[in-house]
Amino acid sequence: MVKILKYFCTAFLILCSGGLSVFSQNRLDGFFGLIDSSCASFKCTYSLVPSKNSAMSRVGTVTGSASVCIQGEAYVFDGDGLVIKSDGKEICVIDSNAKEAVFESVPEDLSEADFLQNPALLICGLKDNFRLKSSSAEEFVLEPVVDCGIVECRLLFSANAQGPSSAFFKLSDGGMLEVKMTDYAFHPERSSDYFIQDQSSFDSDWILTDLR
Numbered sequence: 001m002v003k004i005l006k007y008f009c010t011a012f013l014i015l016c017s018g019g020l021s022v023f024s025q026n027r028l029d030g031f032f033g034l035i036d037s038s039c040a041s042f043k044c045t046y047s048l049v050p051s052k053n054s055a056m057s058r059v060g061t062v063t064g065s066a067s068v069c070i071q072g073e074a075y076v077f078d079g080d081g082l083v084i085k086s087d088g089k090e091i092c093v094i095d096s097n098a099k100e101a102v103f104e105s106v107p108e109d110l111s112e113a114d115f116l117q118n119p120a121l122l123i124c125g126l127k128d129n130f131r132l133k134s135s136s137a138e139e140f141v142l143e144p145v146v147d148c149g150i151v152e153c154r155l156l157f158s159a160n161a162q163g164p165s166s167a168f169f170k171l172s173d174g175g176m177l178e179v180k181m182t183d184y185a186f187h188p189e190r191s192s193d194y195f196i197q198d199q200s201s202f203d204s205d206w207i208l209t210d211l212r
Contacts, residue, residue, distance in 0.1 A: 038186040039071040042163065044179055051174030074195035085197045090212060092197040099205055101197070105212045147172070162186075 048062045066079025073088030083094040086106070094101045129148060133141040142153040151170050158165040162184040169177040202208060 041069045087195040
């Protein structure tokens with residue numbers, strides 16, 4: 001489940017990164033202007049259909065829902081029993097059902113695995129890592145120029161929406177991830193402490209793993 005949610009995190013950060021504004025001077029501009037100047041949040045549902053050749057094929061289609069908050073390179077993902085927090089430098093994955101929390105540093109040397117495990121890394125160079133393949137008034141198709149675990153991203157906009165209403169991601173292992181977004185909101189920027197998990201907040205019942 002953690003790996004599935006990390007796939008999803010990669011997806012939502014692609015949606016929200018202001019670096020993509022270079023691809024369009026119209027429909028995306030208003031949305032990315034809000035992203036650049038605020039703390040953005042939205043709700044979503046997702047469906048992952050794994051490749052027949054992947055290790056997750058025996059699990060079958062996985063569905064879920066989450067709430068997302070993103071501000072620059074920092075984000076909070078809360079869905080299906082997992083909370084993932086990152087301030088852009090460190091990341092914490094919290095499994096409330098198992099009472100486990102794992103702390104990691106965002107690595108300096110990037111690989112495809114790093115992109116999937118620490119999706120905020122995509123934000124730093126997204127403008128250089130993806131290019132526009134095709135577009136219409138309501139659809140933007142993007143393709144990567146680096147190995148990042150995604151071979152194609154298709155963004156769909158509905159009428160009067162503040163951001164993408166749905167997205168489809170073709171993964172490098174042959175899987176397909178579909179995401180639907182609703183309830184966009186844009187708030188004043190939060191303190192950086194909001195995106196940092198304090199180890200002292202966990203009691204003795206929790207298992208803490210620090211890989212930093």
